[in-house]
Amino acid sequence: MNTNAETAKVQPMVRYRNICKSFGDLKVLTDINLEIAPSEKVAVIGPSGSGKTTLGRMLVTLEKPTSGTIEIDGEMLWHKTVKGELVPADEKHLRKVRGNAGMVFQQFNLFPHMTILRNVMEAPVHVLGIPKDKAKEQAISMLKKVGLEAKLDNYPRQLSGGQQQRVAIARALVMHPKVMVFDEVTSALDPEMVGEVLLVLKEIAEEGNMTMLVITHEMAFAQEVADRVIFMEGSIVEQGPPQALFGNPHNQRTQEFLSRFRNA
Amino acid sequence: MHPPFNILVQLLRGTVVTIELTVFAALLAFVISFIVGFSRMAKFWPLRAIAIIYTEFFRGTSLLVQLFWVYFVLPLFNVNISALAAGILILGMNFGAYGSEVVRSSVLAIPKGQTEAGVVLNMKPSQITWRIILPQAFMIMIPTFGNNLIELLKSTALVSLITLNDLMFQGKMIQNTTLRTTEVFGLVLVIYFCLAYPLTLGVRWLERKITVGRA
Numbered sequence: 001m002n003t004n005a006e007t008a009k010v011q012p013m014v015r016y017r018n019i020c021k022s023f024g025d026l027k028v029l030t031d032i033n034l035e036i037a038p039s040e041k042v043a044v045i046g047p048s049g050s051g052k053t054t055l056g057r058m059l060v061t062l063e064k065p066t067s068g069t070i071e072i073d074g075e076m077l078w079h080k081t082v083k084g085e086l087v088p089a090d091e092k093h094l095r096k097v098r099g100n101a102g103m104v105f106q107q108f109n110l111f112p113h114m115t116i117l118r119n120v121m122e123a124p125v126h127v128l129g130i131p132k133d134k135a136k137e138q139a140i141s142m143l144k145k146v147g148l149e150a151k152l153d154n155y156p157r158q159l160s161g162g163q164q165q166r167v168a169i170a171r172a173l174v175m176h177p178k179v180m181v182f183d184e185v186t187s188a189l190d191p192e193m194v195g196e197v198l199l200v201l202k203e204i205a206e207e208g209n210m211t212m213l214v215i216t217h218e219m220a221f222a223q224e225v226a227d228r229v230i231f232m233e234g235s236i237v238e239q240g241p242p243q244a245l246f247g248n249p250h251n252q253r254t255q256e257f258l259s260r261f262r263n264a
Numbered sequence: 265m266h267p268p269f270n271i272l273v274q275l276l277r278g279t280v281v282t283i284e285l286t287v288f289a290a291l292l293a294f295v296i297s298f299i300v301g302f303s304r305m306a307k308f309w310p311l312r313a314i315a316i317i318y319t320e321f322f323r324g325t326s327l328l329v330q331l332f333w334v335y336f337v338l339p340l341f342n343v344n345i346s347a348l349a350a351g352i353l354i355l356g357m358n359f360g361a362y363g364s365e366v367v368r369s370s371v372l373a374i375p376k377g378q379t380e381a382g383v384v385l386n387m388k389p390s391q392i393t394w395r396i397i398l399p400q401a402f403m404i405m406i407p408t409f410g411n412n413l414i415e416l417l418k419s420t421a422l423v424s425l426i427t428l429n430d431l432m433f434q435g436k437m438i439q440n441t442t443l444r445t446t447e448v449f450g451l452v453l454v455i456y457f458c459l460a461y462p463l464t465l466g467v468r469w470l471e472r473k474i475t476v477g478r479a
């Protein structure tokens with residue numbers, strides 16, 4: 001995995017620069033500067049309402065920064081350069097850059113009117129223009145990977161929460177994004193189903209290629225999978241390798257948060 | 265005196281007109297429902313305003329008065345329109361106004377997460393509407409649309425008042441000439457029921473078929 005010395009040289013896959021975000025009068029994120037190296041796995045932790053989801057949603061254009069810029073693989077997401085000047089991006093530009101990013105939601109958001117297979121085939125066929133038989137092949141192999149090849153013709157509601165979330169992961173993976181946001185993908189699950197989903201995530205992480213921004217409350221998982229852990233609370237409070245951040249946090253807020261977590 | 269068989273034949277002639285009227289008015293209403301319903305949700309505010317005015321106008325005025333306007337008043341301004349066309353137009357526009365509310369509320373009932381999932385998969389807005397939102401919203405619309413269709417069928421009886429020879433009109437004509445009031449209007453009642461009941465069953469069947477595997 002990447003060490004900091006290595007990542008300093010290559011162009012980051014994701015770069016948040018001076019990002020602020022407000023909802024009306026509510027200031028949610030203040031001056032976020034964050035670079036994520038290609039194939040780096042970053043875990044984001046922090047208390048409820050600290051802006052973790054907002055941070056992730058901005059990367060897939062579901063939330064627009066109030067100020068600052070975001071780059072994915074060297075390309076501005078919310079802006080484009082016209083004659084050397086930054087101007088707000090249009091829908092076409094957003095679509096082009098957004099194609100590099102994917103996201104898995106807490107609530108799965110599967111398409112309830114489509115079978116599992118069609119859920120996974122839909123975007124490859126209609127967004128990427130992959131021929132149906134080829135897309136089907138890819139979808140089936142991706143569903144195999146998450147252990148659901150037996151459920152191809154079922155509808156989402158016939159599946160358990162853990163199974164649905166694995167389908168959602170497969171649906172995001174077949175688009176082969178360079179960077180993927182996982183927003184508390186186990187929070188909506190019954191406890192006995194958390195394990196199966198984390199296992200799939202771990203496998204994906206171990207394959208290594210994809211850059212991952214994993215928002216999570218699963219500290220053990222973060223420790224095991226992440227190259228770097230970020231503790232945030234409206235801004236980045238502290239970050240570092242998992243052993244350091246979990247083992248020896250410097251900031252008092254981080255210490256409080258982690259201790260509350262251990263006692264919970 | 266007509267033998268009862270003749271009465272039935274004449275009533276069936278009116279029934280054909282009633283069916284014709286229902287089918288074409290329903291098609292018109294269906295199209296209007298979607299156009300006006302989506303206009304209500306448009307980003308462009310003048311479009312929203314027009315849609316609201318349209319809906320409120322047709323909901324706030326009497327269908328019968330509207331019919332009279334189109335059939336009896338417009339000719340005074342040299343706009344002539346057949347009774348059948350007037351019936352189709354007014355019924356279609358009225359039920360379109362009600363239908364637009366159904367379309368709008370059904371689309372708004374689809375969770376935001378569905379659109380967001382589409383955005384994140386990089387679908388175009390049109391693909392999100394057609395492939396994700398509408399198929400789900402349509403299922404919510406079907407029962408109400410079905411009930412509106414039955415309402416529409418029953419409302420067609422009003423067009424007899426603008427001289428269109430539908431089932432109701434024929435009934436009144438025969439009653440006038442034969443004075444067999446009970447038989448004639450009894451038959452009219454039964455025929456309306458025979459038209460409406462299969463619709464009720466059809467809507468129920470469709471509802472069941474659509475929810476299979478998804479409930």
Ligand SMILES: Nc1ncnc2c1ncn2[C@@H]1O[C@H](COP(=O)(O)OP(=O)(O)OP(=O)(O)O)[C@@H](O)[C@H]1O
Nearest residue numbers: 023026028046047048049050051052053054055184
């Ligand atoms: N669309 C919105 N409109 C208004 N306020 C919002 C919106 N989205 C988020 N917020 C507010 O922004 C703050 C940060 O929300 P966010 O969802 O990013 O936090 P979070 O760290 O993901 O929290 P949690 O751990 O509970 O998921 C919260 O106070 C939330 O109420």
Ligand SMILES: [Mg+2]
Nearest residue numbers: 052053054184
């Ligand atoms: Mg959140």
